[in-house]
Amino acid sequence: MDKEKISEALSYLDDDIIKETDALRQKSAKRRSFGIINIAGRPWVKIGLTAAACVLIIIGGGVAVYRSGILSRKKSAPLPDLASSKFAYTSSDGITQGLSEGDGFATDRYDTSDSGRNEGTRENAVGTSPASVGEKQVAAAAMPYDMTYITSFCTYTCKDSKVAGSYGFDLSENADYYVVTGDRWELEFLNSDTWEKVAPKEEKAWPAIAIPIGQYAGTNHYSSNFNLDCYGELKDGSYRIVKKIWIHKVVGGNDTSYEESVYCDLEIKK
Amino acid sequence: MEDAKIVQLYFDRDEAALNETQSKYGKYLLKIANNILYNNEDSEECVNDTYLSAWNAMPPHRPDVLSLFLGKLTRGHAIDVYRKNHAGKRIPSEFTTSIDELEECIPGASDVEDNLEAKRLGEVISGFLREQSDEARNLFVGRYFYADSLKDVAAYYGMSEAKAKMILFRTRQKLKDFLDTEGFTV
Numbered sequence: 001m002d003k004e005k006i007s008e009a010l011s012y013l014d015d016d017i018i019k020e021t022d023a024l025r026q027k028s029a030k031r032r033s034f035g036i037i038n039i040a041g042r043p044w045v046k047i048g049l050t051a052a053a054c055v056l057i058i059i060g061g062g063v064a065v066y067r068s069g070i071l072s073r074k075k076s077a078p079l080p081d082l083a084s085s086k087f088a089y090t091s092s093d094g095i096t097q098g099l100s101e102g103d104g105f106a107t108d109r110y111d112t113s114d115s116g117r118n119e120g121t122r123e124n125a126v127g128t129s130p131a132s133v134g135e136k137q138v139a140a141a142a143m144p145y146d147m148t149y150i151t152s153f154c155t156y157t158c159k160d161s162k163v164a165g166s167y168g169f170d171l172s173e174n175a176d177y178y179v180v181t182g183d184r185w186e187l188e189f190l191n192s193d194t195w196e197k198v199a200p201k202e203e204k205a206w207p208a209i210a211i212p213i214g215q216y217a218g219t220n221h222y223s224s225n226f227n228l229d230c231y232g233e234l235k236d237g238s239y240r241i242v243k244k245i246w247i248h249k250v251v252g253g254n255d256t257s258y259e260e261s262v263y264c265d266l267e268i269k270k
Numbered sequence: 271m272e273d274a275k276i277v278q279l280y281f282d283r284d285e286a287a288l289n290e291t292q293s294k295y296g297k298y299l300l301k302i303a304n305n306i307l308y309n310n311e312d313s314e315e316c317v318n319d320t321y322l323s324a325w326n327a328m329p330p331h332r333p334d335v336l337s338l339f340l341g342k343l344t345r346g347h348a349i350d351v352y353r354k355n356h357a358g359k360r361i362p363s364e365f366t367t368s369i370d371e372l373e374e375c376i377p378g379a380s381d382v383e384d385n386l387e388a389k390r391l392g393e394v395i396s397g398f399l400r401e402q403s404d405e406a407r408n409l410f411v412g413r414y415f416y417a418d419s420l421k422d423v424a425a426y427y428g429m430s431e432a433k434a435k436m437i438l439f440r441t442r443q444k445l446k447d448f449l450d451t452e453g454f455t456v
Contacts, residue, residue, distance in 0.1 A: 025416065
């Protein structure tokens with residue numbers, strides 16, 4: 001057998017096989033006749049596209065940071081803390097599940113069952129609430145921004161002594177400001193009528209990131225997963241995740257920032 | 271004109287069939303011939319032979335796909351002309367290059383190889399190609415049936431020539447193994 005015999009044999013390939021390739025050839029020839037050249041597969045194009053994408057990401061990131069006001073705010077406002085704590089919770093029995101939803105000053109209601117599995121539902125209440133008692137509370141009317149545009153939420157489970165879930169907040173599209181926050185959060189416990197910070201058992205370094213929410217950010221939603229594994233033993237009661245935010249609003253022609261807190265409530269019951 | 275009508279002209283023994291064929295498929299057939307012969311004059315002669323063969327074949331043969339039928343005729347004529355005119359010589363055509371590449375597909379020496387009909391081998395290779403990816407199959411047919419250049423076959427999928435070359439290399443290696451397992455080797 002020689003190579004020419006194989007080549008000759010190709011004349012007897014099944015028609016459908018040749019037809020398939022023929023269609024591809026004609027399509028390719030048509031593209032070339034219209035001056036359309038597919039260069040995506042060429043190595044230098046891949047390198048070029050990758051480099052261009054990197055440049056765009058850098059520029060885009062820079063623009064996002066600039067527009068978020070971090071570099072240009074007039075009033076001094078701290079960025080989200082970069083080092084804080086992460087906490088742990090240990091419960092001895094049962095499963096607790098919770099769902100909370102409300103604004104930054106919302107109240108909550110918690111129902112339990114006796115089956116070892118606890119489920120909670122937190123209802124939204126705009127305005128003042130027990131969750132904020134004892135805290136520095138800013139009267140919305142006195143400030144140039146409306147906190148009711150922010151709705152917090154917290155969904156969590158408590159199972160095998162572990163509490164985990166996600167929390168966050170939504171900023172209304174009607175809001176006339178945008179929000180910047182970071183990764184850091186803290187846990188507080190409601191002792192009588194006073195919210196007390198829960199000390200962490202282990203320190204944790206938080207990433208130095210600023211997360212814009214709302215105008216210019218492309219999203220009005222912030223959420224993050226959490227767990228309380230690193231806390232010590234926690235007693236039953238009402239807890240809340242405290243999230244620092246910075247509200248940015250143009251006041252008097254200046255982009256001014258105001259520090260605020262968003263609270264996401266938890267109910268732990270053994 | 272639709273293929274079915276052109277075929278009917280052949281069956282009606284209407285010489286307009288030749289004009290219609292030339293009008294619709296002249297360039298297509300010339301490209302096939304030129305890929306093999308690398309010579310315009312020989313290629314045109316080859317295409318004219320194709321028209322004559324088509325005239326003689328229809329009737330009774332009624333091709334399902336006229337373009338493929340004519341393409342195969344042209345390819346056969348071109349290979350004949352290639353062998354006749356360039357025996358012992360090496361011409362710089364895509365066909366020369368492509369059949370050199372096919373040398374890699376030749377199984378080990380075999381006494382039965384000469385007995386193998388080209389048609390049977392064509393069927394076996396068809397079976398092999400059906401097992402391959404669309405990409406590998408079309409690159410193979412484009413390169414070794416149509417004798418398209420590496421650049422042209424790479425353009426089928428907008429890939430680099432290097433990638434097309436690698437796919438073709440692997441397909442040839444697989445074909446060699448396939449022919450071995452089919453018993454076309456000692």
